Amino acid sequence: MKVVSASLRAFALALAFVAGSAAAQEKVLKFIPQADLRILDPITTTAYITRNHGYMVYDTLFATDAKFQVQPQMVEKWEVSKDKLTYTFTLRDGLKFHDGQPVRSADCIASVERWAKRDSLGQKLAEAIESWTAVNDKTFRFKLKKPFALTLQALGKLSSNVPFIMPERIAKTDPFQNITEVIGSGPFKFVKEEWVPGNKVVYVKNTDYVPRKEAPSWAAGGKVVKVDRVEWTYIPDSATAAAALNAGEADWWEQLPPDLIPLLRKNKDIRVENIDPLGSIGIIRFNFLQPPFNNQKLRQALLYVVNQQDYVLGIAGDEKNGHTCYSFFTCGTPLSSEIGAEPLKGKRDFDKAKKLIRESGYKGEKIVIISATDQPIVHTQSLITTELLRNLGLNVELQAGDWGTLITRRTSKEPVEKGGWSIFHTWWVGPDLISPANMAMVNLGEKSWIGWPANPKIEELRQAWFNTSDAAAGKKASDAVQREAFSFVPYITTAQFILPAAYRSNLSGMIIAPVTFLWNVEKK
Amino acid sequence: MIVYVLRRLGATLIVMAVVALFVFSLLFLTPGDPAAVIAGDVATADDIQRIRAKLGLNEPFLVQFGGWVWRLLHGDLGTSIFTNLPVTTLIGQRVQPTVSLTLLTLVVAVLIAVPVGVIAAAKAGTWTDRLVMGFSVLAFSVPVFVLAYLLIGLFSIRLEWLPVQGYRPLGEGLWPWLSHLILPSIALGTVYMAFIARITRATMLDVLAQDYIRTANAKGLAPRAVLTRHALKNAGVPIITVIGIGIALLISGAIVTETVFAIPGIGRLTVDAILRRDYPIIQGVILLFSGVYVLINLLVDLSYRLFDPRIRY
Numbered sequence: 070m071k072v073v074s075a076s077l078r079a080f081a082l083a084l085a086f087v088a089g090s091a092a093a094q095e096k097v098l099k100f101i102p103q104a105d106l107r108i109l110d111p112i113t114t115t116a117y118i119t120r121n122h123g124y125m126v127y128d129t130l131f132a133t134d135a136k137f138q139v140q141p142q143m144v145e146k147w148e149v150s151k152d153k154l155t156y157t158f159t160l161r162d163g164l165k166f167h168d169g170q171p172v173r174s175a176d177c178i179a180s181v182e183r184w185a186k187r188d189s190l191g192q193k194l195a196e197a198i199e200s201w202t203a204v205n206d207k208t209f210r211f212k213l214k215k216p217f218a219l220t221l222q223a224l225g226k227l228s229s230n231v232p233f234i235m236p237e238r239i240a241k242t243d244p245f246q247n248i249t250e251v252i253g254s255g256p257f258k259f260v261k262e263e264w265v266p267g268n269k270v271v272y273v274k275n276t277d278y279v280p281r282k283e284a285p286s287w288a289a290g291g292k293v294v295k296v297d298r299v300e301w302t303y304i305p306d307s308a309t310a311a312a313a314l315n316a317g318e319a320d321w322w323e324q325l326p327p328d329l330i331p332l333l334r335k336n337k338d339i340r341v342e343n344i345d346p347l348g349s350i351g352i353i354r355f356n357f358l359q360p361p362f363n364n365q366k367l368r369q370a371l372l373y374v375v376n377q378q379d380y381v382l383g384i385a386g387d388e389k390n391g392h393t394c395y396s397f398f399t400c401g402t403p404l405s406s407e408i409g410a411e412p413l414k415g416k417r418d419f420d421k422a423k424k425l426i427r428e429s430g431y432k433g434e435k436i437v438i439i440s441a442t443d444q445p446i447v448h449t450q451s452l453i454t455t456e457l458l459r460n461l462g463l464n465v466e467l468q469a470g471d472w473g474t475l476i477t478r479r480t481s482k483e484p485v486e487k488g489g490w491s492i493f494h495t496w497w498v499g500p501d502l503i504s505p506a507n508m509a510m511v512n513l514g515e516k517s518w519i520g521w522p523a524n525p526k527i528e529e530l531r532q533a534w535f536n537t538s539d540a541a542a543g544k545k546a547s548d549a550v551q552r553e554a555f556s557f558v559p560y561i562t563t564a565q566f567i568l569p570a571a572y573r574s575n576l577s578g579m580i581i582a583p584v585t586f587l588w589n590v591e592k593k
Numbered sequence: 594m595i596v597y598v599l600r601r602l603g604a605t606l607i608v609m610a611v612v613a614l615f616v617f618s619l620l621f622l623t624p625g626d627p628a629a630v631i632a633g634d635v636a637t638a639d640d641i642q643r644i645r646a647k648l649g650l651n652e653p654f655l656v657q658f659g660g661w662v663w664r665l666l667h668g669d670l671g672t673s674i675f676t677n678l679p680v681t682t683l684i685g686q687r688v689q690p691t692v693s694l695t696l697l698t699l700v701v702a703v704l705i706a707v708p709v710g711v712i713a714a715a716k717a718g719t720w721t722d723r724l725v726m727g728f729s730v731l732a733f734s735v736p737v738f739v740l741a742y743l744l745i746g747l748f749s750i751r752l753e754w755l756p757v758q759g760y761r762p763l764g765e766g767l768w769p770w771l772s773h774l775i776l777p778s779i780a781l782g783t784v785y786m787a788f789i790a791r792i793t794r795a796t797m798l799d800v801l802a803q804d805y806i807r808t809a810n811a812k813g814l815a816p817r818a819v820l821t822r823h824a825l826k827n828a829g830v831p832i833i834t835v836i837g838i839g840i841a842l843l844i845s846g847a848i849v850t851e852t853v854f855a856i857p858g859i860g861r862l863t864v865d866a867i868l869r870r871d872y873p874i875i876q877g878v879i880l881l882f883s884g885v886y887v888l889i890n891l892l893v894d895l896s897y898r899l900f901d902p903r904i905r906y
Contacts, residue, residue: 105865107675107676107869108631108675108676109676109677113631114631114632187640243647245640245643245644245647246647247631247675247677249677265686265857266673266675266676266678266683266865267857267861267862267865268855268857268861269857302759302855303855304758304855305852305855305861306852306853306855308742308853309745309757309758309853309854309855310855312745312746312749312750312757312758313757313758313855315750315757316749316750316753316756316757318756318757318758318759443868470624471625471868472630472868473625473626473629473630473868473869473870474624474625476626476629476630476632477624477625477626477629477630477870478624480626480629480638480641482638515638516637516639517637518637519637519638521638
């Protein structure tokens with residue numbers, strides 16, 4: 070009996086050892102994300118953290134590469150009819166959702182339909198589409214009412230909202246209601262049981278995923294996962310996040326504040342790098358429904374005094390992490406241009422600005438800048454703009470609260486005396502401002518993004534851009550949009566900046582891109 | 594005593610109902626809209642309106658309040674607006690870290706602070722007393738987060754003895770659990786310890802000046818017996834009261850500690866929910882806190898009899 074018992078114990082110990090070894094061999098990438106993942110649905114929100122989660126779990130029909138070219142991703146081949154009114158897509162072999170079901174045409178159509186109800190470019194695509202039909206399980210077709218040159222760009226949109234593909238039964242969810250089941254066909258699987266909102270998100274490698282053969286390039290190419298498990302641990306306190314990276318409790322910190330860069334650079338096992346080639350762009354947004362910024366001359370006056378260098382230093386702390394950008398379209402991308410930018414780019418001219426303010430008929434109306442102290446990028450810009458407006462002799466008041474209050478308050482269309490506002494600041498990631506499709510450029514009055522500018526001419530020019538058929542015509546059309554925008558001033562660009570990433574030197578294979586992708590990353 | 598306990602529990606229900614009404618009303622008046630937070634930075638006003646309608650936020654106050662109370666009576670605290678997870682699940686995930694942190698802090702603080710306070714009182718006016726009081730003033734003066742960073746810098750970064758952040762459940766083993774709680778407990782407990790030590794000293798000095806202590810000493814009782822059996826027991830009521838109040842302080846202090854040490858506890862859940870206007874979580878957590886406070890007060894009141902048999906309920 071004793072022999073049996075001892076044997077059993079030995080067997081149990083051996084099992085424990087094997088299990089322990091297997092656990093030890095598991096490669097876990099420990100990642101500190103830029104924010105806490107709260108909403109799991111990348112269609113209902115534009116939050117970048119949810120977009121990044123989307124890229125972990127879901128795949129896309131097309132994807133944008135580092136040359137701004139749209140490449141097939143889930144799609145194997147596609148055809149466009151000669152009249153450019155019919156697009157036929159065929160899916161790759163072996164695409165499978167995380168629940169084991171194959172990816173079908175019906176899934177793709179339902180997913181794109183849902184996305185198109187929430188995304189600004191998607192809405193334009195939906196306007197152009199007459200019908201979407203599943204030819205069979207692997208082939209589907211979009212029939213257009215009129216040619217829409219940006220069809221593939223829309224389907225391969227890099228940043229929020231990204232047209233991720235979900236199972237049809239999930240994609241049928243109302244686009245204004247968050248999905249609760251996270252089933253994609255992407256390179257990682259979401260482990261819902263281990264999700265602790267406010268703290269931890271866990272993904273495991275999708276072993277059924279068949280990557281493309283091409284090398285990875287931004288969101289395109291082969292999504293080869295080289296770790297077994299990824300753990301996102303949200304650390305709200307930046308000093309603690311830095312300490313965790315220093316101590317080796319984390320492998321990668323997605324975005325660190327500039328003041329901690331010198332501290333982390335002291336550690337030879339940590340690399341601090343700008344892995345986002347485009348960075349983000351700060352903006353000053355006006356309220357067009359209320360005085361005084363419903364007055365074009367007053368908006369133009371600010372173009373002559375906004376000093377982007379101040380904002381670069383304020384936000385990024387160091388010129389290495391930011392630069393000026395005198396374009397409405399993200400600098401470093403094909404449509405960026407300095408056409409019409411002279412008032413913003415030239416010598417700062419307070420006299421000219423004051424002259425325009427006089428001509429605007431400004432009578433000392435109170436200007437309220439709303440800010441959020443818990444969002445350093447927003448608050449820094451707000452402080453600089455407040456000081457600038459005071460120097461111009463304007464009657465300005467900074468009203469700071471938290472982000473939750475700001476984004477509620479900015480929806481108010483009332484005058485400042487009744488809780489309204491005049492200016493708020495925000496920022497967009499580079500890919501979101503690369504073309505006239507960006508939401509801040511929509512000029513449809515109360516149907517526009519917060520601020521509600523109305524300029525029919527800009528809308529005509531944007532539509533002309535949507536209607537272009539080639540890159541050269543597109544560039545010409547976007548230049549025309551920009552020229553008018555510098556006259557109308559729907560918003561003012563303040564800076565193009567990068568929040569660097571920091572990672573342990575045992576990591577390699579990071580994809581240099583405007584979005585953080587976690588495939589191809591190797592941990593030694 | 595049973596009647597007293599039942600009466601107190603009945604009063605608790607009334608308190609909770611008032612708290613519930615107050616919290617619900619307060620959230621209505623607070624600026625900030627969860628629909629706007631969900632919609633994100635690029636949403637239009639129409640998008641936000643649609644989300645508000647979906648969430649039922651456009652319903653009148655009484656309809657929303659009535660619905661909430663009705664669900665509450667059925668044991669349903671609601672669903673988080675953002676995560677779509679039940680509030681009970683979210684609170685359940687966070688209870689263990691906060692309870693672990695609070696209890697460990699409480700036990701260590703009481704075990705250290707009470708004897709230190711007693712010694713300081715017994716040695717009143719000596720260098721030992723001055724040293725204890727000096728440390729307690731210092732402990733009072735250092736903010737929790739400053740102490741936390743100092744501890745992380747020394748014990749986690751320089752000496753590499755303890756982890757910087759996070760929490761491991763007790764199920765993963767005693768040391769993983771303890772190692773993640775030592776630094777947060779010290780950071781959180783230092784002020785608390787100083788507070789209890791000072792109160793213990795002051796109370797003990799009062800008691801030591803009483804006639805019956807002089808009598809005990811005159812009878813030739815051993816000084817230790819006088820201190821523990823006669824003085825400390827009689828000083829117990831105010832000390833226990835302070836410990837009870839201190840637990841409430843610990844829970845609120847845990848918010849800062851949990852943030853600095855990235856511990857997924859109730860404190861962080863509350864702050865995150867407030868920043869995002871996740872109303873069901875805020876309501877659930879405040880109800881929970883109110884219940885805990887009332888229960889602690891009840892236990893403190895009941896414990897008085899252990900120290901003073903003259904107390905009747």
